[in-house]
Amino acid sequence: MSNTDKPSRNRQFLLAHRPVGEPGPDTWELAEASLHEPADGQVLIRHDYISVDPAMRGWMNAGKSYVPPVEIGAVMRAYAGGEVVASKHPDFSEGDAVTGVLGVQEYSISDGKGLRKVDLSLAEMPIYLSVLGMTGMTAYFGLFDVGEYREGDVVVVSGAAGAVGMIVGQIAKLKGSQVVGIAGGPEKCRYVTEELGFDACIDYKAEDVAQRLGVLCPKGVDLYFDNVGGDILEAVLSRIALHARVVICGAISQYNATKPRGPANYLQLLVQRATMRGMVVFDHAARYHEAAQAMSGWLGEGKLKHREDIVEGLEQFPDALMRLFRGENTGKLLLRVDH
Amino acid sequence: MSNTDKPSRNRQFLLAHRPVGEPGPDTWELAEASLHEPADGQVLIRHDYISVDPAMRGWMNAGKSYVPPVEIGAVMRAYAGGEVVASKHPDFSEGDAVTGVLGVQEYSISDGKGLRKVDLSLAEMPIYLSVLGMTGMTAYFGLFDVGEYREGDVVVVSGAAGAVGMIVGQIAKLKGSQVVGIAGGPEKCRYVTEELGFDACIDYKAEDVAQRLGVLCPKGVDLYFDNVGGDILEAVLSRIALHARVVICGAISQYNATKPRGPANYLQLLVQRATMRGMVVFDHAARYHEAAQAMSGWLGEGKLKHREDIVEGLEQFPDALMRLFRGENTGKLLLRVDH
Numbered sequence: 001m002s003n004t005d006k007p008s009r010n011r012q013f014l015l016a017h018r019p020v021g022e023p024g025p026d027t028w029e030l031a032e033a034s035l036h037e038p039a040d041g042q043v044l045i046r047h048d049y050i051s052v053d054p055a056m057r058g059w060m061n062a063g064k065s066y067v068p069p070v071e072i073g074a075v076m077r078a079y080a081g082g083e084v085v086a087s088k089h090p091d092f093s094e095g096d097a098v099t100g101v102l103g104v105q106e107y108s109i110s111d112g113k114g115l116r117k118v119d120l121s122l123a124e125m126p127i128y129l130s131v132l133g134m135t136g137m138t139a140y141f142g143l144f145d146v147g148e149y150r151e152g153d154v155v156v157v158s159g160a161a162g163a164v165g166m167i168v169g170q171i172a173k174l175k176g177s178q179v180v181g182i183a184g185g186p187e188k189c190r191y192v193t194e195e196l197g198f199d200a201c202i203d204y205k206a207e208d209v210a211q212r213l214g215v216l217c218p219k220g221v222d223l224y225f226d227n228v229g230g231d232i233l234e235a236v237l238s239r240i241a242l243h244a245r246v247v248i249c250g251a252i253s254q255y256n257a258t259k260p261r262g263p264a265n266y267l268q269l270l271v272q273r274a275t276m277r278g279m280v281v282f283d284h285a286a287r288y289h290e291a292a293q294a295m296s297g298w299l300g301e302g303k304l305k306h307r308e309d310i311v312e313g314l315e316q317f318p319d320a321l322m323r324l325f326r327g328e329n330t331g332k333l334l335l336r337v338d339h
Numbered sequence: 340m341s342n343t344d345k346p347s348r349n350r351q352f353l354l355a356h357r358p359v360g361e362p363g364p365d366t367w368e369l370a371e372a373s374l375h376e377p378a379d380g381q382v383l384i385r386h387d388y389i390s391v392d393p394a395m396r397g398w399m400n401a402g403k404s405y406v407p408p409v410e411i412g413a414v415m416r417a418y419a420g421g422e423v424v425a426s427k428h429p430d431f432s433e434g435d436a437v438t439g440v441l442g443v444q445e446y447s448i449s450d451g452k453g454l455r456k457v458d459l460s461l462a463e464m465p466i467y468l469s470v471l472g473m474t475g476m477t478a479y480f481g482l483f484d485v486g487e488y489r490e491g492d493v494v495v496v497s498g499a500a501g502a503v504g505m506i507v508g509q510i511a512k513l514k515g516s517q518v519v520g521i522a523g524g525p526e527k528c529r530y531v532t533e534e535l536g537f538d539a540c541i542d543y544k545a546e547d548v549a550q551r552l553g554v555l556c557p558k559g560v561d562l563y564f565d566n567v568g569g570d571i572l573e574a575v576l577s578r579i580a581l582h583a584r585v586v587i588c589g590a591i592s593q594y595n596a597t598k599p600r601g602p603a604n605y606l607q608l609l610v611q612r613a614t615m616r617g618m619v620v621f622d623h624a625a626r627y628h629e630a631a632q633a634m635s636g637w638l639g640e641g642k643l644k645h646r647e648d649i650v651e652g653l654e655q656f657p658d659a660l661m662r663l664f665r666g667e668n669t670g671k672l673l674l675r676v677d678h
Contacts, residue, residue, distance in 0.1 A: 064610075065610050066609075066610050066611075066612075229606075248605070248606070248608050249609070250609070251609075259603070260603050260604070260606070261600070261601065261603050262573075262600065262601030262603045262604070262605040263601040263605065264598070264599050264600050264601045265601070266602065266605070266615075267568075267587070267590055267593065267599070268617075269587050269615060269616065269617030270405070270587050270588075270589070270590075270617030270618065270619065271404050271405050271617065271619075272405075272617065273405075273616075273617050273618060273619055273622055274617055275614055275615070275616045275617075276605075276608060276614070276615045276616070277608065277612075277613070277614045277615070278606070278607075278608030278610065278611065278612050278613055279609065279612060280609065280612055283612055
């Protein structure tokens with residue numbers, strides 16, 4: 001990096017207060033830190049895209065979870081993708097495109113751990129933060145490993161117009177399944193059926209989900225991939241088939257709830273001898289290459305559609321995050337960082 | 340059967356009204372039917388013991404479940420054991436001891452389907468309705484197949500002084516596990532630890548279950564066998580270990596609830612990448628002989644204790660059933676029928 005375009009300031013979102021319920025104005029502090037040259041073994045990365053994910057809400061809570069909570073005063077955890085602008089690390093050079101858990105900020109210093117080089121001649125950065133990133137890995141391993149997908153399964157996906165849901169449904173379609181999505185509003189449902197090719201999509205804001213599932217899946221639901229929890233989880237549980245599998249990938253309806261609730265009809269698991277299993281994508285890291293290869297193939301053949309919902313400007317982060325909980329995004333939500 | 344002791348009347352409990360919440364005085368009708376000789380291919384069975392099970396509450400509800408509901412006006416469904424007193428069936432003779440789904444009544448006519456001959460010289464009838472019956476099968480297949488028991492698992496069982504729970508815990512102890520029971524009251528807890536040999540028993544009426552589990556199982560609970568649901572399910576979920584398995588065998592706290600509830604912290608399944616799976620023992624019928632052989636062996640070696648809680652008199656059935664929901668039984672609850 002030349003001295004003239006050398007960045008000196010780094011705007012970053014710090015977690016100022018742990019929210020109770022919905023994040024509010026006092027949750028975040030937009031701070032400005034000074035930037036240092038990377039030390040030996042480090043790289044300096046300019047962030048071009050930051051991934052905005054429902055899981056972030058969980059990371060903001062105190063207490064033990066599958067990752068430690070973000071500390072008060074720390075930069076908010078986030079996946080991001082960008083360019084190495086200075087390197088004192090043997091494995092990375094200036095100009096390398098990389099992704100990693102780099103935080104909601106304009107720049108980061110990394111020791112290379114967890115940093116992944118990506119090839120922008122094969123796919124653009126947003127795709128490495130969606131289909132070819134954690135989103136795609138979650139869909140792939142959630143469906144096949146956690147959900148133990150079987151040929152002929154009738155598959156239902158909630159958050160069907162969301163980043164993970166849209167991929168889950170498309171993969172299940174590629175495998176020959178009947179796939180029903182659940183999404184909010186006619187526009188999303190149209191997208192899910194007409195653009196993504198799901199067999200049907202239930203608009204949970206306008207339709208009775210359980211009733212519609214009864215019509216669409218008269219033999220019951222074999223595999224339900226749940227991103228939302230709450231009423232929709234209960235509605236699908238009321239329609240599961242014998243030996244159904246329910247993948248608990250997320251529960252966006254519950255993340256801001258001060259009194260979260262479980263599915264009142266969980267005894268459907270007993271009635272149908274069904275399995276409900278939670279997932280965290282990191283567990284499957286040893287086999288990411290397998291999923292990435294499959295996804296790349298489908299992308300290359302034009303069989304897997306993707307869509308990124310890109311918000312301009314780091315300062316939009318608090319609102320972008322709330323868009324997820326308001327269900328306003330279609331596809332993978334990303335922040336584009338201006339420099 | 341000689342003409343002199345030939346029964347002519349058959350007292351039976353009919354389901355008069357489907358209860359909303361707890362069964363009440365108008366739920367049952369104690370009726371008297373006349374008895375006929377068995378027709379060709381039938382046997383007449385004198386019931387000596389009737390099994391009283393929490394699952395009965397589910398059978399009383401309308402709607403689809405793993406078995407059809409008991410119809411209004413029909414004899415209440417129940418496992419029972421007794422003696423063939425007249426036979427026109429080639430496979431059964433007068434004097435044969437049998438068990439089957441024969442109903443809450445003094446006698447039944449059977450076409451032999453589902454009827455099982457048992458050898459009273461090896462074990463008394465109550466044992467065939469408990470450890471060597473559905474109770475024992477449920478414990479065995481619930482632990483090993485549904486719960487995918489692994490050597491070294493830390494096992495927690497609710498309803499630990501109940502029919503199924505006491506067997507689950509003892510088998511897990513035989514396999515070398517640390518086993519913690521959960522039961523109501525000091526007397527049951529004393530029985531569970533001192534008589535049955537569990538490592539510990541938490542009195543949920545007097546102790547904070549989650550807190551105690553934190554002390555007793557500092558590395559978390561690997562396998563939880565749930566018979567109760569409600570607060571106790573939530574408490575144990577808060578303490579599950581990575582990749583834990585939760586067997587949903589029953590939910591006695593919820594059966595009479597007009598507003599049943601699910602575990603509010605079911606996202607622990609995600610955090611711990613855990614599995615919750617429902618079971619119905621019938622699914623394992625093809626392998627009952629395997630379980631019965633193992634149980635008989637342990638019984639013979641004196642390694643498996645059992646206890647039956649026997650209530651005298653058919654007419655006690657409504658109250659006996661309520662004893663289950665009030666948590667008043669220790670061990671397998673049976674009615675003994677006077678003749």
